[in-house]
Amino acid sequence: MEKEKTIFPKEKFVIGDPYQRKDMDEKIGETKINNRSGSGVFSFKNTVVLLVTLEQDLTEEENSYEDFFEYPEFVWSSQKKGPYSKPTTPVMKGMLESGAELFVRQKAKNASKTNPYLYCGSVDALSHGRPQGEESPFKVKFQLLADIQGINSEVDNLITWKPINYKNTKASYIISSLDKKKKKNKKSSSTSQGYQADKEIRNAVEDYAMKLAISHYESKGLKVKDVSKEKIGYDLSCDSKTFSFGVEVKGTRSAGSKVIVTEGELRKAKEAKVELFVVSMIEVKYQLEKKNIVCSSGHWSVISPWKPLAESLKPKTYDYELPTVEWNEI
Known part of the structure; x- marks a missing residue:
């Protein structure tokens, strides 16, 4: 019998505050995040948690994603392979329908010290698509539900950060998952x-x-x-x-x-x-x-x-x- 999923305790996290993976697990009450490497997507009974590192190692093709704020929105790229590579998988489908909790940091480490993630609050999916072709990761444009700008300088630095190829990126032109032919009211x-x-x-x-x-x-x-x-x-x-x-x-x-x-x-x-x-x-x-x-x-x-x-x-x-x-x- 499959174990019932844990509820993510949103009320225990403060927007703008820093959290290491072990800090998150302490608040969750069990190990759910800290011992899992290679993934920034975590499925809970009530939501999906996204851990995002903005500055990836561009020498590794698998990590050359385009994740960045277009405040008050956030652009996120899926993995190229695995359970989070398609919008139709159960976890991704749930995220697109019900939103997620977003944690972001600029770099993984400073020297040998691991950087914490800053909690940016709940996000709703506005649109998703594959602007760079069917073989590329699907991208999601999220809407932040809380106004996080000005909470602290660390959050503001995340909001203003952009990838090197930002001006040429196609991530801004995400295909709307809504029917564009639907009549507007x-x-x-x-x-x-x-x-x-x-x-x-x-x-x-x-x-x-x-x-x-x-x-x-x-x-x-x-x-x-x-x-x-x-x-x-x-x-x-x-x-x-x-x-x-x-x-x-x-x-x-x-x-x-x-x-x-x-x-x-x-x-x-x-x-x-x-x-x-x-x-x-x-x-x-x-x-x-x-x-x-x-x-x-x-x-x-x-x-x-x-x-x-x-x-x-x-x-x-x-x-x-x-x-x-x-x-x-x-």
């Missing part, structure tokens, strides 16, 4: 950057939160209308015989400590009666065979009335109006 026409797979994930999270919000307000006997496409400053219009209000809906895979809001949403919240319905900790799985994204679980909360305070708003970008300048033709 209107929300996917956003001008935000990212691969189509990432947009599909965001759309699935938004749709999941919307369905939960509609169900919540309908259960209160309200007449609910989806007005998200009308761009009036909120997503749902809720009406009864005596009152009406709007609802702005937010869905996130994070713990929900913060959400992104637009200027229009803030303005509407000041002008009218609006509630904020937030769904956090949404689990996302990619069904490989059906090429379908499935959202489940999570927590929800309602802020009513929603009147955002200035001190609760943190600007991420600004529109900067340039002074009169002299332009040079390229």
Whole structure:
């Protein structure tokens, strides 16, 4: 009878902290990683753990992989041979559908001292393919679920590191594992950057939160209308015989400590009666065979009335109006 797989205790690891293989096994409670050489892939009951060394020995063809950050994403190359060389093997299929835990270091050793891996948190697979041909390793582009930039200088050094042949690499052009011919919904026409797979994930999270919000307000006997496409400053219009209000809906895979809001949403919240319905900790799985994204679980909360305070708003970008300048033709 096959022994049941161990659960990887994510809660025992701190993002940005260094861990040797033996440190990982101490937290796991049994030897799972330290005594296995030649592999950076470890399968657990609840996830897959990836140990990545960025600077490989380029004199060895088998090790000339292209692993690097394109923050907030990470490009990873599979092995050329063995159980982790194909996206259809059980471990790799599970990783593509449910994500992984990422540990990264720049070099294996400094002099004779083995370097630890820095924990970079959970990652979801956005796309995968073989941009260098069928005989090459398949590559995966992951999305980091936590904002790790600025946690410490060691993590920032990993993020900025690039392989020697980075400018010529084909790893950036990973074939999307989603059907490119699938019709986009209107929300996917956003001008935000990212691969189509990432947009599909965001759309699935938004749709999941919307369905939960509609169900919540309908259960209160309200007449609910989806007005998200009308761009009036909120997503749902809720009406009864005596009152009406709007609802702005937010869905996130994070713990929900913060959400992104637009200027229009803030303005509407000041002008009218609006509630904020937030769904956090949404689990996302990619069904490989059906090429379908499935959202489940999570927590929800309602802020009513929603009147955002200035001190609760943190600007991420600004529109900067340039002074009169002299332009040079390229």
